Amino acid sequence: MKKNVLIIGAGGVAQVVAHKCAQNNDVLGDLHIASRTVSKCEAIIASVHEKGAMKVAGRFEPHAVDATDTAAVAALIRGTGAEIVINVGSAFVNMPVLEACLETGAAYMDTAIHEDPAKICETPPWYGNYEWKRRERCAEAGVTAILGVGFDPGVVNAYARLAADEYLDEVRSIDIVDINAGSHGRWFSTNFDPEINFREFTGTVYSWQNGDWQSNRMFEVGQEFDLPVVGKQQAYMTGHDEVHSLAANYPQADVRFWMGFSDHYINVFTVLKNLGLLSEKPVRTAEGLEVVPLKVVKAVLPDPSSLAPDYTGKTCIGDIVKGTKDGQPAEVFIYNVADHAEAYAEVGSQGISYTAGVPPVAAAILVAEGTWDVRKMANVEELDPKPFLALLNRMGLPTRIKDAAGDRALEF
Secondary structure, X not given: OOOOEEEEOXXXXXXXXXXXXXXXXXXXXXXEEEEOOHHHHHHHHHHHHHOOOOOOOOOEEXXXXXXXXXXHHHHHHHHXXXXXXXXXXXXXXXXXXXXXXXXXXXXXXXXXXXXOOOOOOOOOOHHHHOHXXXXXXXXXXXXXXXXXXXXXXEHHHHHHHHXXXXXXXXXXXXXXXXXXXXXOOOOOOOOOOHHHHXXXXXXXXXXXXXXXXXXXXOOOOEEEEEEOOOEEEEEEEOOOHHHHHHHHHOXXXXXXXXXXXXXXXXXXXXXXXXXXXXOOOOEEOOOOOEEOHHHHHHHHOOOHHHHHHHOEOEEEEEEEEEEEEOOEEEEEEEEEEEEXXXXXXXXXXXXXXXXXXXXXXXXXXXXXXXXXXXXXXEEHHHOOHHHHHHHHHHHOOOOEEEEOOEEEEOOO
């Protein structure tokens, strides 16, 4: 049994994590949030108290920390007595924070794969470049490390495991579809950190098909999906974290990730890319200043957390899993629909942040209770999905299924 949570990061997803931890602090214990800028942490804690989110009276304290400094993070873990660390900072800090957890014995979880700021789109499987290299150390130290436990990656991994366990005898393909049918009213913006968002789309699109890694360019392969609530939506095959672990755990299946994009997004992205403004390589201006184009673009775009008050519409994210059942072809679509305005009313964040922020808190509860305190490194599909999805049903991300028997809510 573990208690006391340290949240790393103070963006839109961290705000959701903070509210959901507060709503469950009777289980999770003392709460702490840390970022480079302590005022951001203080603002999040203030929003928690404004909403009356604390389930029981307890501690929720802000801290300043450089999350790239393993020693500083380890000292903070020890100083707060945190036994669970929820890392929702930049993907660049994953390994320093994980190292601090290995040093202190705290359980670790994140919502995205680690990235090296100097590299884009490394060799697949991506988890093999950093995270999986620390598997043995986690097991030897008895440290629970749950990788990619946001929504995608995260919940969609659990959906794949549920389909394989409960609905199909053989899995032949897993297609993860992420559609945001909402509108934020800005001329252009990304829904989370622009730097991470654009890095995702400037590299090779890797998918696992026919038992091997396949390569495509961004926006090269598109398909229209007709989904519940959001209807017909155009999506494009995109490189994404969960493909790289699902391919290892379901090597017999084709694994692809599809994300919806508007023509406007594609046009803006294409212009920025063709002008070199999405490059992570420094350039020198006529005045002699050295700048990174991608960081300049990030600086001039709206802060994703600022989108929340005006966001309307819904998201639909899920897995289309095909295979066989009792010798016959079978297909299931396991999914969630989230509402931007409802997310803002509850926690002050938009729906993209909500879908990413609720799952790690559910995972933290399962670690605190011992259900997922596995004392080793694991991707989500390697864990029992039922207690996780049952908690999400209660916490605001209900699961539905559409198959030959119809479209219905799933209870666990």
